[in-house]
Amino acid sequence: MAAFVATVPTACTADPPAEKPKQEESALALDVDGCPTQRQAMKGTQGDAPGELISPQDVTWVTLCELAGVNRSPQPPDFGKPRKLTRRVAEMVAVLNRLPDRTAAEARAGRPLPHRYQECEAVDYFANYALSVHYPNRTVTVLLDINCGLVFADGRTRYAMPDPKDSLLALYREQLAIAAPAVVPHGCAAAIDPARLDVTAHEPADGIGRNRGSSDIYLPSPLAAIKLCRYVSADGQLKLAAEKVIRDGLAPVYEQLKKATVPDPGVDCGNPNKAGWQPTNLDVLWVADVTAAVSELRVWRAPCVAVRSIYFDAGLATPELLMQLDRG
Structure with a gap:
C-alpha cells in the first residue's frame, strides 16, 4: 500500500x-x-x-x-x-x-x-x-x-x-x-401500493444523484431516454394502464423537467402529511441521462398535479410538461 x-x-x-x-x-x-x-x-x-x-x-x-x-x-x-x-x-x-x-x-x-x-x-x-x-x-x-x-x-x-x-x-x-452504454428502458411494475409513494418513507430511486454536484440542478445532464409508466387507481391500488419509451424529441421534455424538479414549498400535492395525498392517476418516469444513469420521478396527475423526486417539497407539473408526456 x-x-x-x-x-x-x-x-x-x-x-x-x-x-x-x-x-x-x-x-x-x-x-x-x-x-x-x-x-x-x-x-x-x-x-x-x-x-x-x-x-x-x-x-x-x-x-x-x-x-x-x-x-x-x-x-x-x-x-x-x-x-x-x-x-x-x-x-x-x-x-x-x-x-x-x-x-x-x-x-x-x-x-x-x-x-x-x-x-x-x-x-x-x-x-x-x-x-x-x-x-x-x-x-x-x-x-x-x-x-x-x-x-x-x-x-x-x-x-x-x-x-x-x-x-x-x-x-x-x-x-x-x-463511452456510456446504450440505455435499456426500465420496466414498469404491474401495480403500486399508493402508500409506497410517501417520499419520507420510500424515496424514489436516484441513480443520477451519484454524480450530481451540490450546486447542480436535479437533472444536470441531457436525457437519453424516458420510460413512462402510467397508472390509474383501481381496487385500492394503482394499476398499470399504459407504458411507452420516449427517445426522440427529448429536448422540450428535458427543459420542462428541469423546471419541475425545482422544489416548490407552495406545492402541497402529494404531501403525505395532507389528507387525500395519494394519487388516483400517476405517471412514473424512469429518466435516463446521457451518462446512462437513471432516476425515478413521480408525476401526480389527479386529483392534483405535481412532480415528486427525492426532495420532500414537490415541483410544479405544468400543463406544458403534461402535454409533452402525452404526445405520441
Whole structure:
C-alpha cells in the first residue's frame, strides 16, 4: 500500500497571507485508487502560502475520493468506486489553481469570511471528500473541508469558490457520456401500493444523484431516454394502464423537467402529511441521462398535479410538461 507525506490541517483555518504558515506533516495511507484510507484529524494551522495549489505539470488523472466522517464506525461505509477523471484533466487542475486565498475570497465576497474553526459549522458529515491528484511518480492529496468551504494541499489553504468537487463531477459526467452504454428502458411494475409513494418513507430511486454536484440542478445532464409508466387507481391500488419509451424529441421534455424538479414549498400535492395525498392517476418516469444513469420521478396527475423526486417539497407539473408526456 502506497503512502505519501502531506500537510493535514485540523482547524478550518485560512490565515492572512502575511502570516507565515505553520505545517505539520503526517503520512496518509492510500488505497489502490490513490485515495486516503480514512479521514485524518486536522492538525496545526494553515496559511495562505503563495503559489499554485498543486503543480500543473504532468498530471495524469484526478480521482474524487469519499471518506467516512471522523466520528463514524470503524467499519467504513461502501461509497462505491471512486470517480477517476482522465479527460480534460488540465482543466480540473486549472480550477484548483484558480481557487482564491483569503484576501481574494473576501474581496470577491465583499465581506469578511469565516476562517477560524469555531466560526464554521462543526458538522460530522456522513461523507467527506478529497481529490487524489496523480503524477507519473507521486500522488498529491487535496483535502476538501465541507464545514468551512476550504481546500488544503501542500501547505496552502484556498477557498472552495467554486466547489472543486462540483467542477470535477461536471467534467466526469462529460467523460461518462462519451463511452456510456446504450440505455435499456426500465420496466414498469404491474401495480403500486399508493402508500409506497410517501417520499419520507420510500424515496424514489436516484441513480443520477451519484454524480450530481451540490450546486447542480436535479437533472444536470441531457436525457437519453424516458420510460413512462402510467397508472390509474383501481381496487385500492394503482394499476398499470399504459407504458411507452420516449427517445426522440427529448429536448422540450428535458427543459420542462428541469423546471419541475425545482422544489416548490407552495406545492402541497402529494404531501403525505395532507389528507387525500395519494394519487388516483400517476405517471412514473424512469429518466435516463446521457451518462446512462437513471432516476425515478413521480408525476401526480389527479386529483392534483405535481412532480415528486427525492426532495420532500414537490415541483410544479405544468400543463406544458403534461402535454409533452402525452404526445405520441
